[in-house]
Amino acid sequence: MSFVLELSCWVYKRMLPLYPDNLRNRYGDEMEQLFKEQLMDASKEGTSGIGRVWRSAVYDAVSLVGPACLEPIRLWTLATLLSASAIFLTTLSFCTFRNIGVVHGCALAQAAQTSGPGSTGDLVPISQGHKMFLECTGESHGKPTVILATGRGLGAHQDWSLVQSRVAEFARVCSSISDVVENMHDLFTLRSCPVPTFLLGPRRAAFSFATMRCSIPPTSQVLSSWTLPTKRWHGEMQPSPPRFPVQTWI
Amino acid sequence: MNPSASLKNDLQEMLPLSPATFFVLFALADGEKHGYLIMQEVKVLSDGKLQMGAATLYTTIQKLADQSFIEEVENDSQDRRRNYRLTRAGRQLLNAEFSRQNEVLLLAKAKKVFPLGGKA
Numbered sequence: 405m406s407f408v409l410e411l412s413c414w415v416y417k418r419m420l421p422l423y424p425d426n427l428r429n430r431y432g433d434e435m436e437q438l439f440k441e442q443l444m445d446a447s448k449e450g451t452s453g454i455g456r457v458w459r460s461a462v463y464d465a466v467s468l469v470g471p472a473c474l475e476p477i478r479l480w481t482l483a484t485l486l487s488a489s490a491i492f493l494t495t496l497s498f499c500t501f502r503n504i505g506v507v508h509g510c511a512l513a514q515a516a517q518t519s520g521p522g523s524t525g526d527l528v529p530i531s532q533g534h535k536m537f538l539e540c541t542g543e544s545h546g547k548p549t550v551i552l553a554t555g556r557g558l559g560a561h562q563d564w565s566l567v568q569s570r571v572a573e574f575a576r577v578c579s580s581i582s583d584v585v586e587n588m589h590d591l592f593t594l595r596s597c598p599v600p601t602f603l604l605g606p607r608r609a610a611f612s613f614a615t616m617r618c619s620i621p622p623t624s625q626v627l628s629s630w631t632l633p634t635k636r637w638h639g640e641m642q643p644s645p646p647r648f649p650v651q652t653w654i
Numbered sequence: 655m656n657p658s659a660s661l662k663n664d665l666q667e668m669l670p671l672s673p674a675t676f677f678v679l680f681a682l683a684d685g686e687k688h689g690y691l692i693m694q695e696v697k698v699l700s701d702g703k704l705q706m707g708a709a710t711l712y713t714t715i716q717k718l719a720d721q722s723f724i725e726e727v728e729n730d731s732q733d734r735r736r737n738y739r740l741t742r743a744g745r746q747l748l749n750a751e752f753s754r755q756n757e758v759l760l761l762a763k764a765k766k767v768f769p770l771g772g773k774a
Contacts, residue, residue: 431712464707
């Protein structure tokens with residue numbers, strides 16, 4: 405067999421992985437054999453014959469594999485357009501979004517990465533088939549329970565994990581990645597957090613806290629107007645208490 | 655409903671066949687063949703109008719084999735090639751397609767839109 409035929413067969417063999425696995429596993433050898441026979445017959449016609457076989461093979465590959473390759477590209481383009489539209493509309497304040505699946509997933513991944521060995525974070529099923537992420541550190545029956553209201557727009561998980569690690573030294577701490585009041589209520593009721601309970605979070609969470617206070621045990625207190633941890637905090641975790649406990653009692 | 659009537663209905667639902675499916679079945683109508691022979695036969699039967707590559711041919715063979723319209727024949731030789739032949743269901747499917755095409759042709763003749771000896 406001439407060098408051109410051998411090279412053609414070698415290239416065709418390298419093309420086989422383009423095809424679906426089930427086709428290649430079942431008929432790969434036969435496809436290779438068939439291509440070789442086609443080439444050997446076509447080589448009698450010279451270069452034009454070999455070129456014709458290759459044209460047919462490339463057309464075959466493109467028509468069969470092309471649609472399968474285009475599908476992910478189409479989905480990727482669609483997802484990009486959708487995301488861009490969502491960002492544009494949110495930026496212009498035409499709409500806001502709740503904790504959507506992707507954001508929730510990211511927060512969960514971060515939580516898994518940043519959780520210490522003594523922490524217990526898991527998804528708790530609440531009403532309407534929703535789930536919320538709850539991470540608790542400190543003694544399981546330790547009192548009081550300090551609830552850190554983090555979540556959408558209220559500081560990054562990394563920032564709050566620093567606060568959580570510090571507060572856990574003297575209290576049981578639970579943090580939620582959402583500030584949806586009714587969901588939080590369900591969450592902490594289901595988990596029966598020991599009383600007294602302190603809700604802790606930034607000023608923006610004050611309204612949520614006020615609403616929530618109506619549905620928590622009377623022994624609980626609500627603290628807000630928390631200054632969000634800054635970048636400086638990541639590198640300067642002092643053993644002394646944080647410098648920003650400007651609490652407003654609601 | 656008796657089984658043969660049920661099978662006939664199932665076959666009717668598969669019609670019309672795609673050109674690749676039709677010509678692969680047609681190529682196997684006169685006996686078992688291996689892939690390359692099927693490809694050559696398809697080229698002859700379609701008067702060179704349908705030229706399938708190896709991937710299209712084996713995709714069609716895979717689909718037909720999975721639906722039990724064709725089957726592989728045991729091959730004792732060391733050859734990597736496998737022979738294929740029509741099953742009973744495959745033959746019935748091919749006949750059903752021929753009947754459908756014949757009905758269409760008869761209808762065209764009856765409506766005098768396709769005169770005998772005329773050009774399509």
